[in-house]
Amino acid sequence: MANHQKNEANEMKKGEVVVVMVPFPAQGHLNQLLQLSRLISSYSYTYNVSVHYVASFTHAHQAKLRVQGWDPRLQPNFHFHHFPKPHFHSPPPNPNASVQFPAHLESSFEASLQLRHPVAALLRDLSRTARRIIVIHDSLMGSVIQDVASIRNAESYTFHSVSAFSIFLFLWEAAGKPALNLKEVKLKLLEDIPSLDGCFTLEFLNFIATQHQFKELNSGNIYNTCKSIEGCYVDLLEGLEIYGGKKKHWALGPFNPVTKMTTTPLRTNDNNKSKNPRHRCLEWLDKQAPMSVLFVSFETTTPLTGEQIKELAIGLEQSKQKFIWVLRDADKGDVFSSSSSGEGRRAQLPEGYEERVGGRGVGLVVRDWAPQLEILGHSSTGGFMSHCGWNSCLESISMGVPIAAWPMHSDQPRNTVLVSQVLKVGLVVRDWDQREQLVAASTIEKKVRRLTASKEGDATRKRAAELGVTIRRSMDEGGVSRRELDSFLAHITR
Secondary structure (H helix, E strand, O other): OHHHHHHHHHHHHHOOEEEEEEOOOOHHHHHHHHHHHHHHHOOHHHHOEEEEEEEEHHHHHHHHHHOOOOOHHHOOOEEEEEEOOOOOOOOOOOOOOOOOOOHHHHHHHHHHHHHHHHHHHHHHHHHOOOOEEEEEEEHHHHHHHHHHHHOOOEEEEEEEOOOHHHHHHHHHHHOOOOOOOOOOOOHHHHHOOOOOOOOOOHHHHHHHHHHHOOHHHOOEEEEOOOHHHHHHHHHHHHHOHHHOOOOEEEEOOOOOOOOOOOOOOOOEOOOOOOEOOOOHHHHHHHOOOOOOEEEEEOOOOOOOOHHHHHHHHHHHHHHOOEEEEEOOOOOOOOOOOHHHOOOOOOOOOOOOHHHHHHHOOOEEEEOOOOOHHHHHOOOOEEEEEEOOOHHHHHHHHHOOOOEEEOOOOOOHHHHHHHHHHHOOOEEEOOOHHHOOOOOOHHHHHHHHHHHHOOHHHHHHHHHHHHHHHHHHHHOOOOOHHHHHHHHHHHHHOO
16 A cells, blocks of 8 residues: 555656636636736746636637647647636627726626536646646636635645736735835825726625635735836735735746747747738738827727717817727627628718828728737837736737826726836826726827827837837846746756
8 A cells, every 4th residue: 555655656756736716707817817827837847737617618719719829739838628608698898987997797696606616626636636736726716716626636726817006006005004114215206096996896895805715725916917017016025914925926927928029920820830810900000100109099898988089089080190999899798699790880980081081101000909919019009008908008008108107997907007107118198096087089189199209208118118029028037027937847857
């Protein structure tokens, strides 16, 4: 018996470490953990790991279709696990809601919690042959992975999909705003941070609270950020007792590819013999001068009102700056349902607008899914008007593109502060304190000109470009994010 146990232990020691990703079912969350899968699987042979990405069929398919920078199908050590889609209501988004948080997705969020038992069954199955199971789960999926505690060779790590700055502020406020001694933190800045009023629905705040009850189960925390830009806030998080005391923290970002992408399509077909056609907006960008185009794209979950769309259209045209505007309806919970198969609500622009700006070569309106990362990585892109979701912020900053911030909900108002006041790589278009008011065309025109055609804008673009270089170098051999990734991989394969 003793020899049998010894042999079994030796076999487990020789076996691989299996990493299981458990994402939250919203586009920005799905994408971040899929990109982290890319990073970890790229070191699979060095560290003897395989990566498994688990989600409902609907959300796994959504993530696959929209991923940029790599083709998961070509990675032999990467695996998708599609679970049956839990039933949930998938209503259309409401552009006129008083709180712009995507309440229409809440039923899909609740339904995702039904994945607990199939995920637990998969983990137990994998644990039979793996030396160790490493579960990396979105912070909003804590209840789904709670059975990790009952699997002897499994441990979990919580992935936080928002900036370290935003997480720190939330926990610092929850702890009663204790005194801070770090010189890097501007105390006056913290006094003027936007409140969370209007950022979430009450139902989603309750959802967050329920999932955070399981944070004690984790063995550490992972952030999609770089210490070069948020190091002091990661350090502060490590010191907060409310945040788990002495647990390990790793800043592994940016997860997205950081190579500038200007001419080569990113995806290949199943047999890898030919490239898929590039999106037409990239062909349009090829014809523009360097850093001359403003990329306008708001998040996938929240639409603008019809009135606001018209003001934005007029403001962009009157700015006389070139632009690409991605104008599509927000995602439903199930982007493949029969009710979602069309284009949804088709935004109305001023009569003749698309033909007028397109005919003059001033602008391009894109009404389908657009490759955001490729657009940001194109040499002709000189600015990004964005909702300031963290995924978009980090993609833009890593490509050296300054941001015109238009926050809508969640962590976005605080990310706006990080971008505009801390990092100083952007400016504010929509003031959060005036979120209930229409942003006038004249305001949009002035903000666009300020970013793209002023001395202040030149300085902002210079800082963004320099920070982009810093972040990209952080992923090189010996860079701070590369060292963090090596540290994490060494830890989970110890």
